[in-house]
Amino acid sequence: MSTQVPSGETAKAVVGKTTTAAAQQPSKAQQQAASSQAAQQQQAAATATAEEAEGEEEDDGDDDGAMFSRNVLYTLTACGVSMVTHCLVLVMMGMMVLAMPQQQVTQEIVAEVDEPPEEVVNQVLEEEIKPSKELALVSTAVSSVVGAQGAVSALSQPQVAAQQVSTEAPTQVQVDVGEVNVFKSNGKHLSQDLPEGQLGEAAAIAETYAEAMDRVTQEILGKLAKGKVLVVWVHDQSGSMKDDRDEINARIDRVYQELGLAAQAKGDALTTAVTSYGATFNNIHTKQPTSNIDEIRAAMDEVPIDESGIEMMCQGIGFAIQSHRKYVSQGNRQMMVVVVTDESGDPATNVQYLESTIAEAKAARCPIYFLGRESVFGYPYARMRWEDPKTGLPFWLQIERGPETPLPELLQIDGFHRRWDANSSGFGPYEQCRLARQTGGVFFMLPSPETNLVGRDNRKYALEQMRPYLPDLGPRSDYIAERDKNELRRFLWKIIVDLNPYDKAHSGANRVELRYQFPLKLDEFKKAAVDEQVISKRMIDYMAEAEKALVAVERLRNLEPSPRWRANYDLMLGQMYSYQIRIYQYGLALEAFMRNPMPVKNIYGPKRPTTNWHILWRKEVIDHPDPKINAWMQEHIKLANEQYAKVAAEHAGTPYENRAKFEMTRGYGVWFREEWDDPNLRRNVVVPKL
Numbered sequence: 001m002s003t004q005v006p007s008g009e010t011a012k013a014v015v016g017k018t019t020t021a022a023a024q025q026p027s028k029a030q031q032q033a034a035s036s037q038a039a040q041q042q043q044a045a046a047t048a049t050a051e052e053a054e055g056e057e058e059d060d061g062d063d064d065g066a067m068f069s070r071n072v073l074y075t076l077t078a079c080g081v082s083m084v085t086h087c088l089v090l091v092m093m094g095m096m097v098l099a100m101p102q103q104q105v106t107q108e109i110v111a112e113v114d115e116p117p118e119e120v121v122n123q124v125l126e127e128e129i130k131p132s133k134e135l136a137l138v139s140t141a142v143s144s145v146v147g148a149q150g151a152v153s154a155l156s157q158p159q160v161a162a163q164q165v166s167t168e169a170p171t172q173v174q175v176d177v178g179e180v181n182v183f184k185s186n187g188k189h190l191s192q193d194l195p196e197g198q199l200g201e202a203a204a205i206a207e208t209y210a211e212a213m214d215r216v217t218q219e220i221l222g223k224l225a226k227g228k229v230l231v232v233w234v235h236d237q238s239g240s241m242k243d244d245r246d247e248i249n250a251r252i253d254r255v256y257q258e259l260g261l262a263a264q265a266k267g268d269a270l271t272t273a274v275t276s277y278g279a280t281f282n283n284i285h286t287k288q289p290t291s292n293i294d295e296i297r298a299a300m301d302e303v304p305i306d307e308s309g310i311e312m313m314c315q316g317i318g319f320a321i322q323s324h325r326k327y328v329s330q331g332n333r334q335m336m337v338v339v340v341t342d343e344s345g346d347p348a349t350n351v352q353y354l355e356s357t358i359a360e361a362k363a364a365r366c367p368i369y370f371l372g373r374e375s376v377f378g379y380p381y382a383r384m385r386w387e388d389p390k391t392g393l394p395f396w397l398q399i400e401r402g403p404e405t406p407l408p409e410l411l412q413i414d415g416f417h418r419r420w421d422a423n424s425s426g427f428g429p430y431e432q433c434r435l436a437r438q439t440g441g442v443f444f445m446l447p448s449p450e451t452n453l454v455g456r457d458n459r460k461y462a463l464e465q466m467r468p469y470l471p472d473l474g475p476r477s478d479y480i481a482e483r484d485k486n487e488l489r490r491f492l493w494k495i496i497v498d499l500n501p502y503d504k505a506h507s508g509a510n511r512v513e514l515r516y517q518f519p520l521k522l523d524e525f526k527k528a529a530v531d532e533q534v535i536s537k538r539m540i541d542y543m544a545e546a547e548k549a550l551v552a553v554e555r556l557r558n559l560e561p562s563p564r565w566r567a568n569y570d571l572m573l574g575q576m577y578s579y580q581i582r583i584y585q586y587g588l589a590l591e592a593f594m595r596n597p598m599p600v601k602n603i604y605g606p607k608r609p610t611t612n613w614h615i616l617w618r619k620e621v622i623d624h625p626d627p628k629i630n631a632w633m634q635e636h637i638k639l640a641n642e643q644y645a646k647v648a649a650e651h652a653g654t655p656y657e658n659r660a661k662f663e664m665t666r667g668y669g670v671w672f673r674e675e676w677d678d679p680n681l682r683r684n685v686v687v688p689k690l
Contacts, residue, residue, distance in 0.1 A: 199437050212371055212444045213251045216338060217258050219369060219442065220270065224259075228269050228333040230289055234320045236313070236341035237278035237306035239688050240384055240399055244342055244446060248371065249300045256293050267291075271333075273324055274299035277316025278306025282323075289327055309689025311400070313345025314353035314431065317368060318360050325364055335366040342373040342446070343400045344429030347380065354431050355475060358438045367441035370432045374445050375402030377425040377655040378410030386688065391681045396420075397688070402429050405471045406479040409492070409568050410659075411499055411575055415582040415617075416514040416539075416670075418501040423662065425655055426461040427471055434473045465653030468563040488556035489565055492572060495546050511535055512542075514586060517675070518613040522597055525613070529590040536587045540580050547576040567647065567656040574643035574660060577636050581668045584633065586615070588622040589670050598672060608676040619667030637668055 223229045235245060259270060271289035274296065285299035320337055328335045344350070361368055376382050382401040387394050403409075404427040412419055427433060428443045436443040472479050483489045500506075501513040515532050518525050550573045557569045593613075600610050621637075624630050640663075647660035 199440065209247050209251055209446070210254075212446065213248070213255050215442070215444060216369065216371070217255050219336070219367075220255075220259060223334050223336055224269060226334065228271075228331060230271050230273065230324060230328055230331075230333045230335045232273045232275060232320045232324055232335065232337045233300065234317055234337055234339045235274070235276040235300070235303045236311055236339070236343060237276050237283075237304055238309070238311055238341075238343055238399070239305050239307065240397075241340070241342045242305060244371075245300075245303065245340060248340055249297070252297060252300060253293065256296065272296045273320075274303070275316065275320040275323075276303045277312050277319075278304075279308040279310040279312065280306075281312040281316035281319050283316075284323060289324070307689055311341070311343050311345045312349055313339075313341065313343075314350055314357045314435075317435070318353060318357040321360050321364050321366055328364070335364055336369065336441075337361070337366055338369045338371065339432070340371045341432075344375070344380075344402055344431055345400060347400065350431045351476065354434065358435060361435070361439040366439065368435045368439045369441045370428065370436055370443045371446055372428050372432050372443060373401065375404040375425045375427055375429045376421070377423040377659060378403055378405070378408050379412065379419050379421075379423075380408060381419075382422045383420060388685045388687075391678070391685060393678065393681055393685060395685070395687050404428065404430055404433070406430050406474075406476040407483075407493075408496060409564070411496060411572060413499055413501055413513060413579075415579050416536075416586050417516055418513055421662070423655060423659055424461075426466050426469075430471065430473070430476075433471070437473055461655070462653055469567065469651075469654050469656075471564070486560075486565075488553060488560050488569065491549070491553060491556075492565070492568055495550075495572065498542065498546075509535075512539060514539075514583070516615045517677075518615075518672075520600060520610065520612060522594075525597075526594050529594055533587050533590060536583050540583050543576050543580045543583070547573070547580070550576060563651070567651045567654070570643065570647045570650065571656055571659060574640055574647060574663065577643055578640035578663055578668060581621070581633055581636050581640065582617075582670065585621055585669050588624065589615070589672070592622060593672060600674060603674050604676045610674040611677045612675050613672045614675040615670050616673050617666045618669045618671050620671075621667075621669040640664075640668070 220229060220231060235241075268291050271291050272286070273289045274285040276283045276285065283303075285302045286295065290296060317337060317339060321335070324335060327333070380400060380402050381398050383396040383398055385394055386397050401422075402425065404425040414421065428436075428445060433443050435441070472482075483493060499512050501511070506512065512535075514535055515528060518528055550569070557566055560566050560569070598613075602609050604610070621633065624633070644660040644664045648657040651657050651660075
C-alpha cells in the first residue's frame with residue numbers, strides 16, 4: 001500500500017482537490033431550497049398549459065374529441081417533465097452523498113506518507129527465517145568415522161542433467177566418492193506451532209572478555225526492568241573450553257557485583273542456575289536457583305571436563321530450559337539461558353534436536369545467548385595442536401567448529417588432501433546463530449586468539465561489507481529444498497559431494513585426497529608414489545571435467561541473486577584451475593624424487609632422526625619436458641591467478657577475498673621436507689578428545 005501513497009506536493013494536491021470538491025457540495029438547506037423551487041416551476045408550467053388549453057377550447061368549441069386528445073397530451077407532458085425533474089434532483093443528491101466517503105479515504109492515505117520503512121536487510125531476514133514444524137531432510141544416509149578424524153555427514157548427492165548445464169560441455173563428472181555431511185533425521189513432527197517472536201542478533205563481536213560480559217550484564221538488566229529473572233548458565237564440558245571457561249568464571253564476580261548495584265536486582269529478583277553438557281546433558285550443578293554469589297561460583301567451578309569429545313549441545317540447552325520451567329512459572333519469573341562454548345556441538349544430534357530446542361525455548365519465552373567461537377569458513381572442523389608432555393610428540397586434535405551455513409558451501413579439500421586451515425568465516429556456527437536469532441537472544445563471538453588453533457586466521461570483517469553475504473539461518477530442511485531447486489547451487493553441491501575426503505566408504509583406491517607422508521626407504525617410497533600417481537590422474541581428470549562444466553554454467557552464475565552463491569561459484573572455479581596444477585605438480589615431484597632422491601640430513605638433530613618425508617607447498621613449480629604440458633600448466637596458473645584476483649576484487653572485505661589470497665600466496669608447486677615421527681611412541685600416548 002505504501003508504494004501507492006502520494007508524497008510531497010502530490011499528496012498536497014490530492015488533499016487540495018478533495019477539499020475543493022467538499023467546498024463545492026451544497027448544504028442541506030440549499031438542497032431543500034433547490035427542490036422547492038423546482039416544484040414551483042413544475043406547477044407554473046402545468047397551469048400555463050391548462051390556460052392555453054382552455055383558450056383553444058373557446059376558439060374551437062365544435063371539436064370536442066380533438067380537445068380531449070390535446071388535454072391528455074398536455075397532462076402527460078406535464079407529468080413527464082415533473083418526473084424527469086424530480087429524478088434529476090434525486091440523482092444529484094445521491095451523487096453528493098456518495099462523494100462524501102472519498103474525502104475520508106484520501107485523508108487516510110495521506111496520513112500514511114510519513115511512516116518510515118523498515119530496514120531492507122531486516123525484512124529479507126524475517127522472510128527467510130520461517131519456523132519449521134517438521135524436520136524433513138532429503139536423506140538418511142550416514143557416513144562412518146574416518147579413523148580418529150571423526151565423521152562429516154552429508155545429504156544425498158544431487159544429479160545434474162546435461163540439459164541443465166550445457167550440451168557442449170560434460171556435466172557428469174564420473175568420480176563418485178561420497179558425501180559431505182550426512183545427517184540423520186528422526187522424522188518426528190514438532191508438537192506445537194512455533195510462536196512468532198522478536199528476532200535476536202545472529203552475530204555480535206566483543207573485543208574483550210570484559211566487553212562480552214558487560215553485554216551479558218546489560219541483557220540481564222534489560223530483563224530485570226520487566227520483572228524477576230532466572231539466568232541459567234549452560235557450560236560446554238569439552239577440554240578445549242577449559243581456558244575460556246576459567247576466563248569467564250574469573251569475571252563472573254564483576255557481573256553480579258554490577259547487577260547488585262541495580263535496584264531491580266535486590267533480594268531474590270535475580271536468581272541463577274548452572275548446568276553443563278558433554279556426552280551427557282542432564283547435569284545440574286545448583287541444587288536450586290540461587291542469588292548467593294558464592295554458591296554460583298562454586299557451581300561453575302564444579303563443571304567437569306568431559307574427555308569423550310562429544311557435546312550434546314541442543315539436548316543440553318533443551319534440558320536446562322525444561323528442568324527450570326516449573327520454577328519459573330511458580331515464581332512468575334522470566335528465564336534466559338547463557339551458553340558458554342567453543343564448539344558447534346555433535347552434528348547428528350544437532351540436526352535431530354535443533355528445531356525442537358528452538359520450540360522449547362519459544363514456548364518458555366526464553367532467549368538464548370551464546371558466548372562462542374567463530375566458525376571456520378565453509379568447513380565443519382578446526383584442529384587444535386596438542387603436545388604430549390612425556391614424548392614431545394605433537395597431535396592435531398579435531399574439534400567441531402562449524403560451518404556457518406546449514407551445510408558446507410565450499411570444497412572440503414585444499415588441493416590434494418582434506419583442509420587443515422582455520423580461515424575465519426566472520427560468523428558463528430549455524431546452529432548457535434539460529435538458536436540465538438530465533439529465540440530473541442544474541443551470539444557473542446569470544447574475542448581472544450586461539451594460539452593452539454592450526455592455521456588460525458584472526459582477521460575481522462566489517463559488518464556492512466559482510467551484510468550481503470549473511471548465511472541462510474532458516475531451517476535446514478528449507479535450505480536443502482531451496483538449494484536443490486536451483487540449478488547452479490545444486491551443481492556446486494555435487495562437486496563438493498564428489499570431492500569430499502571424509503567418507504569412509506570411499507577410502508583406499510576410491511580416495512580423493514593424496515598421501516603427504518612417504519617412507520625413507522627408496523623402494524617403499526616408489527611403491528607408495530606409484531599408487532598416489534594413479535589417484536592423482538583420476539582427480540585431475542575429474543577436476544578438468546568440473547572446470548569445463550563450471551565454465552559452461554557461467555550464465556547461471558550471472559543470474560544467481562545471492563552474492564554468497566555467486567562468490568561460492570567464483571572461488572570454486574579458481575580452485576578447479578589451481579588444484580589441477582597442484583596435483584600435477586605433486587605427481588611431477590614424486591617422479592623427480594624417484595629419479596634423484598634427496599639425501600637425509602637429520603635436520604632435527606641426533607635425538608630426533610628423520611623418519612619420513614613430508615610434502616609441503618612451495619611457489620616454485622617443476623617444468624615438464626613436454627612444451628605442450630608446460631604451456632597447459634602456465635595457462636592454468638594464469639587462469640587461477642586471474643580468477644582469484646577477480647574474487648578478491650568483487651568480494652572485497654569478505655572471507656572469499658581472504659581465501660582467494662590464501663590460495664595464491666601459498667603457490668602452486670610442492671616439494672619434500674624431512675620429518676621426525678615415532679609411531680611406536682604414538683601408540684602409547686593417551687590423546688585427549690576435545
